[in-house]
Amino acid sequence: MSDLHTELKKSIIEQLNLEDMEVNEIENDEPLFGDGLGLDSIDALELIVLMEKDYGIKLSDPQQGKEVFNSINTMADFIEKNRTR
Amino acid sequence: MSKQLFIQDSVIIRNGKVIVNGKIIHETDADQKLSSFLKSIYKKQNFKYPKFFKMDSLSKLGYLASEILFKNKEPESKTALVFSNAASSLDTDKAYAETMNDFPSPSVFVYTLPNIMLGEISIRFQLRSENIFLINEEFDPGYYIDYSKVLFEEGKASKIVCGWVDLHNSDYDVFLCQISPGEGYDFNEEELKKLYLPTHE
Amino acid sequence: MKRNYLLSDSIISPLGFGTVENLESIHRGRSALNFHKNPIFSEDGVYAGIIPEKIINEAFNQIGNPELYTKLEKLIILAIQEVLNENPGLKLQDTGLIISTTKGNIDQLGKNEFPEERLYLWKMAEVIASFFGFEKKPVVVSNACISGALAIKTANDLISAGRFAKVIVAGGDLVSDFVLSGFQSFQAISPEPCRPFSNDRQGISLGEAAAAILIGPNGKEKEKIAYVDACTANDANHISGPSRTGEGLYLSISRLLSACNIFPEEIGFLSAHGTATTYNDEMEAIAFNRTGLEKIPVNSFKGYYGHTLGTSALIETILTKHSLLKNELFASVNFSESGVSKPLNLIKQHIHKELKLALKTASGFGGCNLAMLLKKETDE
Numbered sequence: 001m002s003d004l005h006t007e008l009k010k011s012i013i014e015q016l017n018l019e020d021m022e023v024n025e026i027e028n029d030e031p032l033f034g035d036g037l038g039l040d041s042i043d044a045l046e047l048i049v050l051m052e053k054d055y056g057i058k059l060s061d062p063q064q065g066k067e068v069f070n071s072i073n074t075m076a077d078f079i080e081k082n083r084t085r
Numbered sequence: 086m087s088k089q090l091f092i093q094d095s096v097i098i099r100n101g102k103v104i105v106n107g108k109i110i111h112e113t114d115a116d117q118k119l120s121s122f123l124k125s126i127y128k129k130q131n132f133k134y135p136k137f138f139k140m141d142s143l144s145k146l147g148y149l150a151s152e153i154l155f156k157n158k159e160p161e162s163k164t165a166l167v168f169s170n171a172a173s174s175l176d177t178d179k180a181y182a183e184t185m186n187d188f189p190s191p192s193v194f195v196y197t198l199p200n201i202m203l204g205e206i207s208i209r210f211q212l213r214s215e216n217i218f219l220i221n222e223e224f225d226p227g228y229y230i231d232y233s234k235v236l237f238e239e240g241k242a243s244k245i246v247c248g249w250v251d252l253h254n255s256d257y258d259v260f261l262c263q264i265s266p267g268e269g270y271d272f273n274e275e276e277l278k279k280l281y282l283p284t285h286e
Numbered sequence: 287m288k289r290n291y292l293l294s295d296s297i298i299s300p301l302g303f304g305t306v307e308n309l310e311s312i313h314r315g316r317s318a319l320n321f322h323k324n325p326i327f328s329e330d331g332v333y334a335g336i337i338p339e340k341i342i343n344e345a346f347n348q349i350g351n352p353e354l355y356t357k358l359e360k361l362i363i364l365a366i367q368e369v370l371n372e373n374p375g376l377k378l379q380d381t382g383l384i385i386s387t388t389k390g391n392i393d394q395l396g397k398n399e400f401p402e403e404r405l406y407l408w409k410m411a412e413v414i415a416s417f418f419g420f421e422k423k424p425v426v427v428s429n430a431c432i433s434g435a436l437a438i439k440t441a442n443d444l445i446s447a448g449r450f451a452k453v454i455v456a457g458g459d460l461v462s463d464f465v466l467s468g469f470q471s472f473q474a475i476s477p478e479p480c481r482p483f484s485n486d487r488q489g490i491s492l493g494e495a496a497a498a499i500l501i502g503p504n505g506k507e508k509e510k511i512a513y514v515d516a517c518t519a520n521d522a523n524h525i526s527g528p529s530r531t532g533e534g535l536y537l538s539i540s541r542l543l544s545a546c547n548i549f550p551e552e553i554g555f556l557s558a559h560g561t562a563t564t565y566n567d568e569m570e571a572i573a574f575n576r577t578g579l580e581k582i583p584v585n586s587f588k589g590y591y592g593h594t595l596g597t598s599a600l601i602e603t604i605l606t607k608h609s610l611l612k613n614e615l616f617a618s619v620n621f622s623e624s625g626v627s628k629p630l631n632l633i634k635q636h637i638h639k640e641l642k643l644a645l646k647t648a649s650g651f652g653g654c655n656l657a658m659l660l661k662k663e664t665d666e
Binding site (some may be wrong): 166171172173175178179181182185189190191194195197198199200201202203204205207208210211212213214215216217218219220221222225227228230231232234235236239240241 | 388389390392395396405406407408409411412423425426427428429430436440443444446447448449463464467468470471472515517518519520521522523524525526533534537541545650651652653654
């Protein structure tokens with residue numbers, strides 16, 4: 001597992017207040033929304049803030065957000081390709 | 086002809102104590118940080134509701150008090166929520182304002198309305214019932230009585246939870262009680278005041 | 287039970303000071319939504335309905351010192367003043383004051399222009415009450431975007447309970463950076479003036495306004511608008527996202543209609559919430575279809591005013607009252623083509639129609655929903 005994957009899991013747990021969750025409980029390919037981690041629409045908005053704050057990536061198309069936030073893997077891929085910080 | 090109404094169970098969260106029907110069920114140092122106090126109630130009562138951790142402190146107070154009030158008996162579907170406080174969501178407003186000029190936080194912003202707590206309680210107990218959130222300078226039993234009586238008379242509620250859930254510069258004051266026809270204390274201003282501020286405390 | 291009526295009213299908005307001016311603006315199809323510079327937005331600004339403080343102060347100078355009151359307090363005071371002017375004999379000792387607002391003086395947060403206490407909604411209400419000398423303590427309804435209509439329900443219920451003889455319901459909310467940045471973080475702000483129920487809608491526009499209305503028994507006019515009843519219902523689904531099935535709105539409408547023994551087809555006009563977000567408008571369309579209201583002429587007033595939050599349902603109720611009195615249906619301004627999955631009968635231009643019964647609905651954060659019935663009564 002790359003550092004970015006672990007870093008992402010840590011900040012998701014912290015930013016989205018997923019207390020009682022550990023980094024090793026989130027699988028890289030597990031869906032973040034729906035049946036997986038069970039995140040909701042406010043979490044998605046908070047992830048958009050996280051992308052901008054930590055990686056300098058502005059997401060404004062909600063459809064794009066859906067694909068990017070599919071799993072830790074898809075997020076990490078997208079960040080690698082688009083990060084400005 | 087109006088039905089006679091009575092007060093049944095009540096819950097108080099105040100000064101590091103949780104009091105149910107006059108009995109202390111949980112106590113910590115009064116100077117403990119609010120967030121740790123709220124978490125200690127959650128853990129001690131063995132509640133399993135991860136959404137708890139996502140709420141702001143005001144909603145946590147309302148959620149915990151209602152969870153304790155409904156312990157062992159889920160509420161009837163026509164249980165209305167008649168709530169009020171003095172400071173609205175001002176603590177959370179200030180927290181949001183701190184994020185505002187930097188990266189405005191949607192998950193904080195959403196809690197900058199006092200009635201979000203009613204949504205949280207409704208979601209937890211699947212209540213699709215009558216709701217209202219009023220703001221008064223202080224606990225004012227008359228409004229609960231007048232508003233609740235009309236809800237009963239018009240058949241819009243079979244039970245009502247009256248709630249005072251106030252949070253102001255981290256000072257908290259919570260009082261919830263359940264009202265219905267049947268038995269209990271008389272539903273009047275004097276009894277409500279006595280239950281809200283027990284003299285033996 | 288004795289009925290209460292929607293008596294005198296006033297709207298203070300970018301579309302005019304007083305209900306008459308507002309109705310004229312609506313008649314001409316004017317919208318309050320203009321482009322305002324604001325660095326929060328990447329487009330350098332945003333469409334919103336804003337009232338310049340200069341105009342407010344000019345009007346306020348005639349009744350008080352504008353420096354002693356916040357912008358919102360002045361707007362609400364101006365609205366109440368107009369209602370009092372029309373009712374010189376009103377006894378303030380047994381008239382209640384109910385304020386509806388979501389954020390009150392939130393624009394003052396972090397500024398030191400007024401005592402910090404004014405951030406408390408009860409304090410703002412107290413300041414307004416003592417301006418006029420109301421003897422009963424005011425109460426505030428702060429229940430997200432249904433506040434304005436819920437305050438009218440509260441007025442009716444508290445009169446029924448014998449607490450007040452009459453009530454003035456007054457509401458107000460401002461366009462503040464606080465609220466703008468919050469809705470922006472929700473990606474809910476439209477880059478254009480909002481287009482409720484349209485296929486090209488892109489979100490809400492915010493507006494600021496205040497309004498006041500006198501509620502009480504014994505309307506003297508030959509034709510008057512009665513408050514029949516109102517129901518609220520929570521979605522019990524999500525604290526910000528509208529229910530995909532329109533559950534709470536469906537329940538509030540269906541409970542109301544069955545409690546009042548009204549069939550959907552008896553309703554002449556439906557004043558919807560219609561914020562122009564993708565999910566809200568879709569939710570309403572579903573709820574209206576589930577309750578058999580799809581053929582009822584419907585509009586959203588948000589294209590005229592923007593979303594005025596705690597005032598919106600109050601203003602829209604006042605406008606609905608005047609629709610009933612004038613037998614006129616107001617066009618849903620900025621509507622292009624239907625962008626919801628269920629049929630609705632959007633009002634495309636102002637038309638004359640005999641009206642007797644109207645339904646007002648509103649929905650908001652916290653999963654709250656409200657439906658209210660208004661009826662025209664004519665003395666023989």
